[in-house]
Amino acid sequence: MTMRLRLLAPLLAAALVVAGCTESGESPAPDVLRVGMATPATLLPADVRDQSGRLLTGALWTPLGDYDPATGKMTPRAAESVTSTDRTTWTVKLKDGGKFHDGTPVTAQSYVDTWAAIGGENWQASRVVKDLLRAKEITAPDPLTVRIVLDRPSGQVPALLSSPALVPLPASALKSRDWAGFALNPVGNGPFRLDGAWQPSGGKLVRVTAAPGKAREIQFKTGDAAAQYDEVKAGKLDLSTVVPGDRHEAMHADFAQRHVMWALPGVAYLGFPLTAPPFSDATVRHGFALGVDRAALEAGALAKQADPAKSLLPPAVAPGERSSTCRPCTFDAGAGKSLLSQAEFPASPVHFGQSPANWLRPLAEQASAAVGVPLAAEPGTGPFAIDLNLMTPSPQEVLAEIVKATGYQSDGFADLLKSAEETEAADSGEIYRLVENQLLRDLPVAPLWSGHGHAVWAERVGDVKATTFGSVDLSAVSVR
Missing domain, CATH: 3.10.105.10 (Dipeptide-binding Protein; Domain 3)
Known part of the structure; x- marks a missing residue:
């Protein structure tokens, strides 16, 4: 009997991992996603240059649109439309009902004021972004309309406006200008809100609007990329967004249908x-x-x-x-x-x-x-x-x-x-x-x-997609 138990032990352990259990025997909550990542440098959208920062700000904010450089087309997100008849005067129509996580409305003036702040602050926003923000005129003629008048024609405005650096900030942040404090407690307009201040060890996001089959809560853990890779493999984490070089070849065997790479x-x-x-x-x-x-x-x-x-x-x-x-x-x-x-x-x-x-x-x-x-x-x-x-x-x-x-x-x-x-x-x-x-x-x-970029994920996770400027789309990830 003892020998049989010894033989069964490895099989039972493997079964627990496949079922999404941890080594302690505890199963994760069915609507909680556990994510491993590197420590983000900042959570200020106009200052983000690292993949971890893009992963988080992509969940906390919704940009005006997603731009596909291969086709030159913008898919509206927070915007209803971005149009121009002469490529000099551009009109951005916002979708009605947008709100920040503090409950205040997202209006055209939110964008106008945020862009004025980006132009005036010593943030990392690129030269072409700041050049756009030095337009002859950026106004809000009504609560759902942003009007941009350039000093020369440009067909690149939809691409520039889709930048994750140009998402809106709430009036409270723009008034206080406490950017260090805001980076620890960011308030966005995206599908998830931050629950508690961000810590060096990680933090927690909670979905704003229920989505059946998708993660209601995301728990982030920062740390060593190799250790996180192994934890996903062992069922202790659900998703890791960094694959170190010495795991690159193994990734294709360890996560044959459960890995993604993107530009x-x-x-x-x-x-x-x-x-x-x-x-x-x-x-x-x-x-x-x-x-x-x-x-x-x-x-x-x-x-x-x-x-x-x-x-x-x-x-x-x-x-x-x-x-x-x-x-x-x-x-x-x-x-x-x-x-x-x-x-x-x-x-x-x-x-x-x-x-x-x-x-x-x-x-x-x-x-x-x-x-x-x-x-x-x-x-x-x-x-x-x-x-x-x-x-x-x-x-x-x-x-x-x-x-x-x-x-x-x-x-x-x-x-x-x-x-x-x-x-x-x-x-x-x-x-x-x-x-x-x-x-x-x-x-x-x-x-x-x-x-x-790379991501690997556990058996209980599905629908993992990634974009160049947003990293993994956490709002689309399903858990079971």
Whole structure:
């Protein structure tokens, strides 16, 4: 009898895990979702740049709409519609009945006042977002209408307005301006509200309106990503939103039908000092680009948290996809060496620009070895890191940052970029591809990679979907 019990014990333990029980034998409540995550840097929507912050603010707030860069179409959420007849004056009609979690109504003035605060505060909202907020006029002619008058035509407004940075803040927060306090007790207009102050160890969200089959309550736990992965596997957590590099391959076997990967709004480039020889020569820039083994860096320094670039514009904002990988995005050490030889690249060591990016040093060493160029140990005025964390799905954000970082200019480029911005978003893809092709020809930057997110979940969880700017849609997750 004792031997039989010993043989049955592992089978019973496995059955408890499959049933969604913990090792202690306690089953989670059927409408409670337990989520593991990294500690968010902030819960201020206009300041959020990390995936954990996007996960939480995506549950606490409802944006005006969701924008699909592949089609150029915006699906309204808090907005009823976003329209314009001339792409200079835009009208945002809000859905009636919107409320903040404190019970106060969400009105057009809520957006006007919030956007004025974003423009005036030292938050991380991107350059293109703040440029939109410097419009000639942003007013609320009635409680459900926001009117935006630009100083030039722009077809990118629907993409910009879908930014999670532009969600409304309640009047109480705008009046107190206690942003540190608000970040601990945020009040949004989304499907979940925060129950109690956010703590470094985590917090709890409660659904505002009942949704049968969906999570009524979400319990968040911050901590080590590898430990959380194992806890989901053991049934102690229901969902983990970070998969470390050493679990990346195992994920496909451990969670065969219970994992998802999605594009993140992060993108990296190797920038070149265009006015400093030898990098003022496009041949040199192309030679260096071909010397970067992006796949090796993705598996090493980047810990499998990125996808090697296939184009200059990342999937998060690309208007459509390229049919093949761009030539400067490929690794071809022989061709890189040949180009540098043609350009009579000097034998003096290459200095790499100062940057906090943890991938710049291994990239410099790897590329220098590939193309046979000596590397200077100290930073200097050579190639430098451009590490972007985007806040909108508009290509304008990427292109504005590239131009600013490198000072790139060329005959016709400004006019081409202006034409792309002014064109209706759904029709702008072809022009943005021309912009991209010119940049790939002149190569002020070498495309490196874009980020991707991961999530794994337990058997009791279903309907897990993720979006680039919102992370996992917690309101859609079902539990049983």
